[in-house]
Amino acid sequence: MVASPTVPEQRLADWRLATDTTETPFSAGGLTVTARILLYEDDRLRETVRERTGLDRSWRFFLASRLELTPTLPVTGALRGLVASRASRGFADRLDDRGFTAVDRIERRSLRIGDEDARLFRYDARCRVEGVTLAVDGWLAVWAPDRGFRLGGGAYPTGIVDADVSVDESLADCLDPGTFREELFALIRATG
Template structure:
């Protein structure tokens, strides 16, 4: 079977594509699940914080990733995608929690969920919270989101962002708008990007 096509994502200015690739993500009892992923980073926010801190705090602050899935072999005739989706969600949650830990997020816990529409499909997104202990001794609270759904294809979307204003966490007096952005704006950006995935 051919590799999945890359998802199309619309992100804002200041974001950049940092990685893309196709890989086997996990195994289900009768098939392998492969994904074509694109990962993005808020480069403007990262550069802004690095310029405002001494020593520079130069780490990923906000990220967004979208993956289109395919199955090898394909789904058996008569198999409803809805019957496979719970297994996809479970595996995606495990992988996402591990990716958060790999990014240095500790005390990862599941939080609330939201329902929304993506290109006509009903999608439930689940949030996860945790903390990153930075090299400068700051504790940066973070919130991550995961959504997995099916329309004509299967998609998995993840993202994360600071759960407090960066200026407050890093004690930056008179920080500009970029570093004083409230977390709800980051959250709205995530959901806007998610709705753009196709």
């Protein structure tokens, strides 16, 4: 059993742990990667949007994961690249599974997490909810503290692309992409 990643519980007080799963996202060439994934949803935002607009869904999420590699290998640049590449594709699939469309990885850069330089991926996507299409940003960081890999990421709405219903202003008032991004990065940096 893979140990749970550590997450900043105090920062997640208004969030709900939606799933705690263990899965094997990759197994080939004698290497097996097993992941323990915690997925949190922002219930406070969900309730606020539901009260103001009547729309009900999970609007933003945060995930944290600890990876276990069998056999245990030294963390090299090649291994970092392989894990980051597979994790990036897996995250895009996870966005698709959560109902996001037009998922596109649009950026790759570094993010400092403690003493590590994480590989950070940014995604652009769309989400359609009861006649409203939203633009969505997704982020995934992959780093290797203490010779083990961690993933941290999430997604949040950034704005309304179009709406067939008259909730534009009420919904737009609930969206604060700058704050959402800042909070997500704080959660990622506090994950161990």
